[in-house]
Amino acid sequence: MSNQSEQHNQPDNSAGKKVFLIIIVIVLAIILYMFSGEPEQAPVTVAPEAKVEPIEPEPVAPIVEPEPTPEPEPEPVAPEPVEEKVALPELSQSDVFAKSTLEQLSFDKSMLDLVISDDLIRRTVVFAENFSRGELAYSHLPLKPLQQKYQVTESGLVEDGFQVDEDNWQRYQQYVDLLQSFEPQQLVAAYQQMQPLFEQAYEELGFPEQTFDDVIESCLQRILDAKVATGDEVLVQPKVVYEYQDQQIENMNEADKLLMRLGRENLLKLKAVALELDRAMKSKEP
Secondary structure, three states, X not given: OHHHHHXXXXXXXXXXXXXXXXXXHHHHHHHHHHHHOOOOOOOOOOOOOOOOOOOOOOOOOOOOOOOOOOOOOOOOOOOOOOOOOOOOOOHHHOHHHHHHHHXXXXXXXXXXXXXXXXXXXXHHHHHHHHHHOOOOOHHHOOEOOXXXXXXXXXXXXXXXXXXXXXXXXXXXXXXXXXXXXXXXXXXXXXXXXXXXXXXXXXXXXXXXXXXXXXXXXHHHHHHHOOOOOOOOOOEEOOOOOOEEOOHHHHOOOXXXXXXXXXXXXXXXXXXXXXXXXXXXXXXXXX
């Protein structure tokens, strides 16, 4: 009985040894794992960063701005001459002043012998006012009257007809020469200087609706529009006075017929003077 019990105990002892050995192995494995640490990793070689040298910019020549050209100093502008106002005399005492003004302006003072100095401004205003309306106020003409008589020649164009003698036109030439002895701009300037006297004389006539400037403009326009004689105009003498056979001419107003009697050459010269005076008058308007 004892042998059988021994035989039964032997297997139990060997199994216990095996279990003990397994436990020891497991414990050793745990201890080794705990003390072994993490496995070392192979060192990674990191390439050093390349040092980037800063690129220095090439030196740039500084931009030199040109010095500003100094603006030229404006030339001093001479002040416009101020026309000095001349003290005018009274209208009734203006003859000497008016005549001396004309003497200063005319380059042929001998022509001034044709001018009537007595009440010169009033005469001029009255004659001009009538002339502007186509009438002739011979008694107020500021010029000495013609000395030669009106000359005609018999016309071969019609029976009992006449034509103006060419010598007749010479009578008027001296008056045209008188006007041409003045420089238009200066003559207009002198008129404007004495304008208050002319306006006063014009107001005496009782025409408040316009100025004497308007009268002058009408006179100049009448001259510019005047019909120029051809020299072939036929005259007849039904009574004492010669008349134009052409009724269209005869029915013209006295001022326009006077302009025709000046003759072609004289009237063209007068038109040229009137044109210059008209331009000078308009250039002086404000």
